[in-house]
Amino acid sequence: MRSLNGPFVAGGLVLALLLGFVIARSSGGAAPAAVVPSALPSHSHGGAITGDLGGLSLSAGGFTLIPGGTTFAAGVAQQFSFRILGPDGKAVTRFVVNHDKLMHFVVARHDLTGFQHLHPAMAPDGTWTIPLTLPSAGIWRLYADFVTLDPAGQQVPLALAVDATVAGAYNPVALPPAARTAVVDGFTVTMEGTAQVNAAQPLSLRVFDSGGAPVADLERYLGAYGHLVVLRDGDLGYLHVHPEDQLVGGAVKFWIAAPSVGTYRMFFEFQKSGTVHRAEFTVPVA
16 A cells, blocks of 8 residues: 555554555455455555545456446435456455455545445345435445455455436535534534645544543544545545554544645544544645
8 A cells, every 4th residue: 555645654553644555456256255354554545546546436456346226316215236346357255354344335425515434234246235325416426445355365455436316406515614623413623733735744633522621532433543534625536544543642643645735525533432423624735
């Protein structure tokens, strides 16, 4: 894996948003589904080309996302299915457990509203399914974020995506203005740090309760004290970022190196008392 602007070296901790992927062949084939113990340190998923983000294509590095139906009715739950084909054209069935899951499935409308982070189930033939509700009309981006193995046993992280359509009158929502504070479910989350293009910078997120006291007992969610999905406004380029393994001064600490100027929407997930909460930020990078 590569960082947004160079190799990742951290002794198990993230020192930058990772961007490039290992371009390798899938193990694929008709072998039974295999659950591979995770050996990945904290990391991020980006695109297949250095200097770009992931989630811009349904194919990268010889792997292709093959979706089932991509037409939805607003607010109606339906089963969504997909497969990942390897370079040999066969469904991939070997995946690495990455932060407690074989597959992270992320959803957002093209105006960056309606964010969802889900976890589908895989059948032995490599078909993934998830009950999915898209609540409003418009075009939605569906991201499959996973790690598989090549024939040599090397890990291959990928983020592939496809669009889904919900019929009806589309009323796009403008991005909220940039802010360093977000309020969600009675918690206040503050963001410290400034992203720069091609320069790794720390980004720390602190959680405060309704009385303004720091929340000192954040819980691990999917193996980490927080998850950060970053989407670039305009093309919906994708990154899924994991923080340093331990809290740093009570904060969840990531490292950021933006791939380009632009506006980004950051979705920060954290867990308290068994419930997952999500704080959202608009972040301009000059």
